[in-house]
Amino acid sequence: MEGKIMMKKITTAVLSITSALALSISVLAAPVAAAPDAASGPAGDIAKMYRIKHELKFSLQGTSATLDGKSIRADQPILKNGRVFVPLRTLQENGAAAAVTWDAKKREARVVMKPQIVPSWQELSFRIGSDQIYLPDGDAISGEKIPKPFLANGRTYIPVKPLAWLGVTASLNQGTVTWNWSEKIIEVLTPSWEIDGDTAKFSMLYQEDMYAPQFLFSFGSGAWGGGTGQVTAKGISQDGRLYNRMEFEAELRPGINPLKLYAVSAGEADFTVLRKVNDPAAVPVKLTEEGQQYVTLHLPASGYVNVKSGAEIAIEGTIVKPHHLFDQVTVVVQKYNPKPKDSYVVYETVSTKRLPIQADKFSGTVRVEAPGNYLIRIDSPNYIAAPERGPVATKWAEFIVEAE
Template sequence: MKTCMALLMSVMLAFGSGSSSFAQESASSSHTTNEKLDVAKMYRVSHELIMDVNSGQAVLDGRTLSLDKPIMKNGRVFVPLRTLRATEAVNLLKFDASTQQVQVIMNSELKPPFEQLFFRVGSDKVYMEDGSALPGTTIAKPLIAKGVTYIPIQALTYVGISPATAKQKVTLKWSNKVLELLQPKWETDKDSTTFTMLYQKDMNTPSVATALSGGGWVGGNDHAKVLKQDISLDGRQYNRIKFTLPLRPGPNALKITAVSGGEKTLSVMRKVSNESTLPIRVSDEGKKYIAFDQSASGYVGTPQGGSIDIAGRMVAGNEELGALSFTVQQYDDQAVKTNPYKDIKEGKIPIQDQSFKGSVKLQHKGYYLITLYSTDNVPAFDRGAWAEIVVEVY
């Protein structure tokens, strides 16, 4: 398996371009798409906490609260940890008395510069999980007064909270960046899918990526199209953007992502009624070297324990290349947040008499992706994934 992982890592960049070749071939026939409207919505939920330094009275998003009041020391403003607990900005606050250290874990929807940091009473440094200090960072030293732990408001900027002071009041502002899936799954019998989503107009434009068999994701918003701007909805202004992406037969994981909005994964099932109508997908790079009979299918159904034949021929002039590498990966619905394709096996198919032939036996139900990779002795720009076969084991 170590060999397999090394192979996958070495071809990831090349496979990125190879995957694009696959994508262009499939997505070119736009008449085969069917459109889903607004499968997701990305927006910001703003929050504000105003505290009176003198009275301790606080107002959170218009609601009055009674909190420990901030304190001033040497011209710096400090807030109690208990104040942060009253907000939904923080997921976890933990004070370790033995080390005098405060652990702060933020709500991931804030998309803060650092989701987890550590502050130490009496130290002007901010610490990361590995114990190292943030380089070039100095803060007012956290302190304990009357049994209450305080941290300086300036330190909150590192965890996504913007502090301000004016007229004896302390204001903390932050916002949750929400990516809401309105339709996370759907089915189609087409070779590509088109869908739209809404995103708040002052947030970064989202993009969509497709899972690579070699690990990771490839995609973007280069071919996306903003259909409409300034859509008024739930008190916000949205833009509507459209994406069209190619689909493999069977399940497809698509990841929506944005710098300001996090990421969520969609699942699109491409149904196939006639296996014989789907040729093996060959990348542009692969077409220079290998070919398959017209009867060879890129989508194969087989019972448990069945064998899948992998056979083809070399394009003239490439007979002496040695052997093709291949991997077999199973699609795992539970792993779509990382990458749904999990390594099952690997191998090589020798090239003899201008052709290659091998077989793979699969024992368990599910969907599998068989990927043929380039030989080792081709130019670097032609290396990567050359062909794909999707298998459904029933």
């Protein structure tokens, strides 16, 4: 359950576009494993992934407490009706939780764990006198009952059982309560670099007892895909841990490429690669497999267009395999604009325009109003059968615009 939240987030992101669109986009960036070299990526590892283990021990008598072997002050656990209850605020005081807050009206304590813990649930709430655990949306976890939390000496006490949902294991042995948890870290050593080629080769280290990492690449509009790598070395000793080395190769768009390192056991970390283009005329418009079957694009002539902000960009194409449902194509203009509060949102849609298909041809223009990097997507008509939804569209092509 360690990676439940992360996997849910990625699944939601990928499903934010239609399944047909995801099928077509997947051919745009088919990553394969390869060894890094100086021409296409950094010479050394760009990141390393590892675990920092923590252990908190405190006695039921309140006489002693230690965190990672060092003496500390901690509120005393309480044994009630044969159950061990622990003060919730101890999670924050000792570094496992990012925040613990109290809602006096609801008589509810809310705990938000550090994302580095990668718990099953990062945020949960406990209500005094309630035998349920509450999710961020206010719903209770179905089928989960706990001994009722209570207040004592101005502290909220909860049973040790639900700590497992928060990524903390708890045990009682000879009057000593022990908590164990770990922070899972992806430390990015090279957060960005520039290359001239259309692929980036890079490597990272990961602690050998953790899940193997992968990299993620943005489809635009909040959707991401995953790329796997190849283990090229094992048992590398560094900072008291043993690591494996994973090497990757990613296909790049012209300009900025937002990428992530991700693992079920460690969350994610961001990095970017800037692909420099010396000759825009040598960069073709990128067609998906479906696009290659159905359309020929005449304009733009290049897959990397440099313009002044406010300029109009001509789009023109011919249908080479007609279909009775082909009525229009849709041009979606997305601007690179990362959101600090949600690292999965790196492009925002700034305009959408429909171009009618007449006599198997379509043409029109789109405008980029502000300076920046733009991903322009050309979507097909709605012609792909989808159960219970009717015909849906898919991506036919994309190109990049750099506006000054």
